[in-house]
Amino acid sequence: MQFDVNRDTISQIKQLIADNNDKKLSEMLQELHHADLAEILDAVSFEDAVYIFRLLDSETTAEILTELDDDTREKILSALSPKEIAEEIDELETDDAADIIAELSDEHKEEVISHLEDVEHAKDIVDLLRYDEDTAGGIMGKELIKVYEDWSIFKSVREMRRQAENVDKVFTVYVVDNNEILKGILSLKKMLTTSMKSKVKDIYNNNVISVKVDDPVEEVANIMQKYDLVVLPVVDEMGRLVGRITIDDVVDIIKDEAEKDYQMQAGLTEDVEADDTIFQLVKGRLPWLVLGLIGSLAAVTIMRNFQGIMNNPNLKALFFFTPLIAAVAGNVGVQSSAIVVQGLANGIIRGSVLKRLLKEISISVINGIVLSIIIILFGEVVGYPFIFTFAVSVSLISVIVIASLIGTFVPLILDKNGIDPALATGPFITTSNDIFGILIFFNIARLILHF
């Protein structure tokens, strides 16, 4: 049933639009899932996207809106009147509805809300707009099924039938007391397998995991992942059930978090994608390049201070090894920081600082010795004196130790101070290790080669 949006489909659709063949186009589009339709709208021109959008019913277009790229959605919303947007919003679950309204300008927002048909729905949406988008409240939806603990199963089923009208998928039935305080969950399985006369309070499971409205989304994601949850109830400060978060929203958060770390490691400051404009891509790439350049200029200055040794035929070759030292320092630093950043994300950084320090030093020395043997062999083949490659090797091992310690401890320190440790990966580590690496390299070489 799923469907691959490929170039053939896109050109076929473009042709149908060009031919004004609305009948055939509608038939074709009706067959498709809204996620596929969103992919098509993202791929065609703005005019074609609006054309297709107007051909579809509002139930479908509302779902499409939630799946579109931010850019495409913004453009399409700007082509719709507040009343038209309100019609889309009326079709959506409260969490998706609130997300879309939150993207509108303040003025636009009020107008759209005033056009909403269902007052209860509108109230729920306005309520959700209050929460910060990075908190549980910001991603929760209001649609859920709840029963009161003193109801019978019979009454519960009847009430659930009524409530189910407004809920797209029935995942979990929540049990609350008369003060709306979340008490537990009622498993559908248990409902299917017990007598209709039982009371909810006798069969519900009080072992329910919940989050508070102001818990950060990363914590929500970790909890849902750790406990393999599909839906997670959200309570307010008093423990009253106010909403629920579904796994599909959290999957997106997990993916976004991973992409953010990946991009930071690659030296991309903004969330850039291959099909962004040149300007967006420059904005995402230039800042780290400038930072890296400034670091490299510091290294230039260090080397300038050692320019005297260029006159010594036995020493000038040290300059051939500076990019090597910088590269190894950079690679080692990135490895160390990546391991720490992932360890922090997965909560497996345990044990004492001293133990971690000794471990990093051991790994560095082993790696350094292997690399040194290669350098000394290379020197023998190419014709560098042993004392020279020995000096390079000793400096290299020192550089590796320092680089790995910087790579390990900078993210740990950032994390301890509440700063995203992923900031200390990629260009940041490469650059600082370039400078330290070259400084250490020349100074240790000087000790050994006596210049």
Next chain:
Amino acid sequence: MQFDVNRDTISQIKQLIADNNDKKLSEMLQELHHADLAEILDAVSFEDAVYIFRLLDSETTAEILTELDDDTREKILSALSPKEIAEEIDELETDDAADIIAELSDEHKEEVISHLEDVEHAKDIVDLLRYDEDTAGGIMGKELIKVYEDWSIFKSVREMRRQAENVDKVFTVYVVDNNEILKGILSLKKMLTTSMKSKVKDIYNNNVISVKVDDPVEEVANIMQKYDLVVLPVVDEMGRLVGRITIDDVVDIIKDEAEKDYQMQAGLTEDVEADDTIFQLVKGRLPWLVLGLIGSLAAVTIMRNFQGIMNNPNLKALFFFTPLIAAVAGNVGVQSSAIVVQGLANGIIRGSVLKRLLKEISISVINGIVLSIIIILFGEVVGYPFIFTFAVSVSLISVIVIASLIGTFVPLILDKNGIDPALATGPFITTSNDIFGILIFFNIARLILHF
């Protein structure tokens, strides 16, 4: 209800074990979710882990097994007899059971299977063991609820009650025909809101997304994510319903995929973690370091060929800039390749190659000009002649253009040839760009400075 496993808990538990205070320890452990217990077992010593394990009932320990780190699980399983392992397996859903059995040695495997209590369960597990772990069949479970299309809702509910005994969570009710061919799904909501006398075939939804047993897990993950699915049915070559995949397993795959890309970018060849042994960490880190070193030694050789210019006081400063050139080339290459790798993963690499080429060149020239201005200003302040910094700048812009093209096209070419494009990120790009960068740098400087 969730719970933070911290150092205090761990040391409290260690103390209770040391005191042989089984009663208090049991009480404490009973309160905890199996995911938290798994975290505790991962954190304590092997002996303590086995001690705790033996204190818990087999329903809990079975769930714990599925959540443990691979290392801890392997160790604990090795401490159990085949019969004890079979008791754990009896408690598990088929997919988790098959995963654990698959980790055992062939001989061990048969013995464990021979001890399984429930023959149907054992059959299902053996059946699952046939599938490759990287396919839909390899991650699916057999537990599901299905109804036949000519059943009434009344009969369906009765049969569902019976089937629900073996299914932990009721997510979706599948509809099959008499040949077991998957026809659609029956929404619980619809069941709650229609007459008990209706026939399944009159109310089921035939719009069901499914995968085939041999579809790769990455595709399964993409489909579940794209269509916001919580559970996905799996069919065999004939379209018969054979199992289902739940989102919690797919969340783990999505996370693993993202971590794999992150580690490749960081130059880690194995799936290493902060708490692995020194040997494992060296094994994960050394290969890319060696590769990077070999690349750097090639750069050493290139520079050696240009050593003559060290005698020219106006030119020798070129050597101060080699780490800068290598660093910029590396950073630019990593940025470009990361954007392509993410674009490929998200399926947004569209449009012609020529257009992509022109875009990369434009971005590179803009970034290059900004960096060049900084270098020229730096030169003015520090006292390098303009013609010198001009030559450095022109070379740098050329290096950036080439580096970004390599970073863009190497992953695209790998992908076209069915190789994981993420291989072309991190140290691979940094190293090859180091060599090209330094080669281009000296040659262009020679053209401008006439040496």
